[in-house]
Amino acid sequence: MEIQKWRRGGVLGRGSCATVSIATNSTSGESFAVKSAPVSRAEVLRREQSILSSLDSPFIISYLGSDISKDHRTDQLCYNLFLEYAPGGSLTDEVKRQYGRLPESVVRSRTFEILSGLVYLHDMGIVHCDIKGQNVLIGSDGHAKIADFGCAKCEFCEYAGSQISGTPMYMAPEVARGEEQGTLADVWALGCTIIEMFTGTVPWVGFSDPVAVLRQIGHSSDVPMLPDWISDEAKDFLSKCLIRNPSKRWSAEQLINHPFVASSENLTSEKSVIESWVSPKSILDQGMWESMTLNLESEPLERIGMLAGASTAEPAWSDDEDWITVRCKSEDAFVTDVPSTSGGGKEEEVSLAGGHMETEEFQFKPHGYDSVSGNKNCLEGGKCNKNCRFSDCNSVLLKTRKELSMRFLIGYPCLV
Numbered sequence: 500m501e502i503q504k505w506r507r508g509g510v511l512g513r514g515s516c517a518t519v520s521i522a523t524n525s526t527s528g529e530s531f532a533v534k535s536a537p538v539s540r541a542e543v544l545r546r547e548q549s550i551l552s553s554l555d556s557p558f559i560i561s562y563l564g565s566d567i568s569k570d571h572r573t574d575q576l577c578y579n580l581f582l583e584y585a586p587g588g589s590l591t592d593e594v595k596r597q598y599g600r601l602p603e604s605v606v607r608s609r610t611f612e613i614l615s616g617l618v619y620l621h622d623m624g625i626v627h628c629d630i631k632g633q634n635v636l637i638g639s640d641g642h643a644k645i646a647d648f649g650c651a652k653c654e655f656c657e658y659a660g661s662q663i664s665g666t667p668m669y670m671a672p673e674v675a676r677g678e679e680q681g682t683l684a685d686v687w688a689l690g691c692t693i694i695e696m697f698t699g700t701v702p703w704v705g706f707s708d709p710v711a712v713l714r715q716i717g718h719s720s721d722v723p724m725l726p727d728w729i730s731d732e733a734k735d736f737l738s739k740c741l742i743r744n745p746s747k748r749w750s751a752e753q754l755i756n757h758p759f760v761a762s763s764e765n766l767t768s769e770k771s772v773i774e775s776w777v778s779p780k781s782i783l784d785q786g787m788w789e790s791m792t793l794n795l796e797s798e799p800l801e802r803i804g805m806l807a808g809a810s811t812a813e814p815a816w817s818d819d820e821d822w823i824t825v826r827c828k829s830e831d832a833f834v835t836d837v838p839s840t841s842g843g844g845k846e847e848e849v850s851l852a853g854g855h856m857e858t859e860e861f862q863f864k865p866h867g868y869d870s871v872s873g874n875k876n877c878l879e880g881g882k883c884n885k886n887c888r889f890s891d892c893n894s895v896l897l898k899t900r901k902e903l904s905m906r907f908l909i910g911y912p913c914l915v
């Protein structure tokens with residue numbers, strides 16, 4: 500359904516080129532994500548739109564439309580890209596929730612899903628150029644979906660894209676040397692993402708300097724170290740992804756038949772769907788230089804400059820939205836009364852419960868999204884119409900006053 504009237508909710512994340520917020524379709528009541536940037540700086544978003552709008556795969560985040568709106572706070576025109584909302588956050592978030600290591604069975608099915616997305620993209624003549632845990636989102640169907648096409652190159656699109664781009668830690672040797680960035684560079688990055696799923700860390704460890712890591716990737720004969728506890732099948736799969744010479748590296752199409760993933764088609768279990776309903780996170784805890792996306796034109800010094808700039812990211816929550824400050828009265832049971840949403844900054848009391856909250860004072864903003872029943876509103880006019888348990892009403896977002904980088908969903912115990 501075309502999205503004509505919609506309402507912007509709280510910020511889900513901020514990247515280098517855009518802010519992503521949750522939004523509600525005023526006609527259907529359904530939630531979706533809106534990725535916005537000022538019109539004057541929306542070139543990357545328009546490129547993303549031109550690529551995403553031609554795609555249709557369960558393993559790629561769905562495009563729902565776009566428009567231009569006026570930001571009432573700044574009076575600026577904003578370009579908005581409407582996307583399927585991925586309530587499970589990113590794959591990096593999923594790894595963190597599992598204490599930094601996904602079980603091999605889950606790694607297999609996530610790998611199968613990302614690989615299926617890559618086979619589809621490569622067949623369409625598209626190179627993603629920035630595959631990593633942060634750019635894979637977990638959808639409401641429990642599937643991993645490739646997102647963030649801001650760096651993508653497309654053979655047949657209006658915006659072909661030519662420059663080398665991506666995230667240093669995930670770059671293939673030929674990319675780090677600035678030579679080429681084709682579909683096989685996505686396969687190398689997939690190998691790095693699998694290491695991230697197994698270990699919870701970036702593939703190259705012990706580097707404090709992006710130039711050193713680019714030099715290591717581009718000019719040594721090393722490949723990232725494979726975890727020693729994984730199966731031989733997993734090691735063999737990774738060894739095919741992480742071949743330094745791109746002409747010898749396996750393609751996504753070859754890898755989809757590898758025994759590591761061949762049997763995992765239906766492995767995304769009900770459990771992982773349920774586990775995927777969790778708080779989207781701040782980007783601040785992902786602000787390490789290792790994971791920054793860059794558009795790398797050429798020189799190391801320039802690259803460092805870009806990294807330095809990128810690391811000054813703003814907090815993922817802005818204070819100019821109409822959050823309401825509430826005080827936690829009890830540590831048990833229900834949201835018994837959600838105060839009205841009128842008036843940002845107004846302090847009200849609310850009874851909260853279930854799971855410990857480490858702070859007593861926080862802010863919230865209802866979005867009317869119920870994780871149990873799907874897209875139905877469980878909040879009407881700021882009142883909870885169901886006496887939702889925390890876990891029933893997943894999109895009431897909370898944030899602490901003192902730590903802007905933290906946020907919670909009602910229903911989730913402290914995730915800090």
Ligand SMILES: Nc1ncnc2c1ncn2[C@@H]1O[C@H](COP(=O)(O)OP(=O)(O)OP(=O)(O)O)[C@@H](O)[C@H]1O
Pocket residue numbers: 511512513514515516517518519532534560582583584585586588589633634636646647648649779780782792
């Ligand atoms: N469809 C979505 N559903 C839920 N959360 C999303 C969605 N799209 C993006 N996000 C959140 O917003 C964050 C930033 O989004 P995204 O990576 O697309 O922005 P970007 O500006 O392109 O980032 P980058 O700096 O990597 O280029 C993501 O890491 C994720 O947490």
